[in-house]
Amino acid sequence: MGTRYDVHIMVQVAQMYYIDGMTQEMIAKELGISRSAISMILTEARDFGIVDIRIKNPQTNNDELSSKMTAKFALEKCFVIPVNAKLQKMLTKIVATQGAVIVGKEMKNHSSLGFAWGTTCYECMSSFRNTENVYDVQVVPLIGGTNRIASEYQLNEMVRMMAEKLQGLPLFMYAPALADTIKEKEMYMKSAYMQPVIEKWKTLDVALISVGAPPEYYNSKLQFDPEEVKDEFESDLSRSVGDICARRFNMRGEFLDKEYNQRIIGISENDLRDAGKVICVAAGDHKVLSILGALRANIIDTLVTDENTASRILKIAGE
Numbered sequence: 001m002g003t004r005y006d007v008h009i010m011v012q013v014a015q016m017y018y019i020d021g022m023t024q025e026m027i028a029k030e031l032g033i034s035r036s037a038i039s040m041i042l043t044e045a046r047d048f049g050i051v052d053i054r055i056k057n058p059q060t061n062n063d064e065l066s067s068k069m070t071a072k073f074a075l076e077k078c079f080v081i082p083v084n085a086k087l088q089k090m091l092t093k094i095v096a097t098q099g100a101v102i103v104g105k106e107m108k109n110h111s112s113l114g115f116a117w118g119t120t121c122y123e124c125m126s127s128f129r130n131t132e133n134v135y136d137v138q139v140v141p142l143i144g145g146t147n148r149i150a151s152e153y154q155l156n157e158m159v160r161m162m163a164e165k166l167q168g169l170p171l172f173m174y175a176p177a178l179a180d181t182i183k184e185k186e187m188y189m190k191s192a193y194m195q196p197v198i199e200k201w202k203t204l205d206v207a208l209i210s211v212g213a214p215p216e217y218y219n220s221k222l223q224f225d226p227e228e229v230k231d232e233f234e235s236d237l238s239r240s241v242g243d244i245c246a247r248r249f250n251m252r253g254e255f256l257d258k259e260y261n262q263r264i265i266g267i268s269e270n271d272l273r274d275a276g277k278v279i280c281v282a283a284g285d286h287k288v289l290s291i292l293g294a295l296r297a298n299i300i301d302t303l304v305t306d307e308n309t310a311s312r313i314l315k316i317a318g319e
Helices: 007-019 026-032 035-047 061-071 089-104 117-125 155-165 181-190 192-201 216-219 226-235 269-273 283-298 307-316
Strands: 075-081 112-115 138-141 206-209 243-244 247-249 279-282 302-306
Touching: 007 026, 007 035, 007 089, 007 283, 026 035, 026 089, 035 138, 061 192, 061 307, 075 089, 075 216, 075 226, 075 307, 089 117, 089 206, 089 302, 112 155, 117 155, 117 206, 117 279, 138 155, 138 192, 138 307, 216 247, 216 269, 283 307, 302 307
Parallel strands: 075 302, 112 138, 112 206, 206 279, 279 302
Antiparallel strands: 243 247
């Protein structure tokens, strides 16, 4: 039996409708597609056998691509989601939903979880379900606050909600992500209320992060074709290809020795690298080069992405 819609899109819409209790109108607004399209997707999900009292999630890993990525970048694990979503918003939701499942399997009782900001991490938090009934997990922010009002940048609130789901305690951070000066950053880092956060950064069991696209993408919203612009980033190693917890790095995965990075109030690359398990969830054409650079930084233990993104990374890396 053929289907007009990608299976993972049907699963995502069905989860939002049948499990999360969202209306078709709410889903349409959230995903940026028409209400009639949502209705047709739900109908096809039922006809295709995905919805039958409970939602049947199909196979969620491309083993061949996962194996290639793991071998190429010395990862402990790699999950490549077989999804063909064209809308970035929907792609992020689908990959983040699977990322949340993977985070849940890594968590243990009486452990700690570091959490970053951004749309992908927010979607992971929103879709997270504590199916393993883990408890007593301390959740800590990995970076300071921002004046952005969007929910995905309200990190203390994200930390609070995640701690509640993990039957644990949140540890809040009352400092900006970017200090005005290096001296101001040093003052924040020496303050008494920052010390519990800093200490927890040094003993994290699990850290959930994503990877930011090149600054040019956010400034102009231009479509990035990785193959077309990779030479520019490779030839100028002073140029940022992306960021982890707001710290910018180049194509080699080297964090830039610039004042901007020195003013970041957040976990250092060394403390993040020393965390027990670093799980990175990231997907999309605009992040292909960013993810490649992040993989070269030798920080990520587990990567969760989609087929198209993984394929393009391997192609550019010469696999």
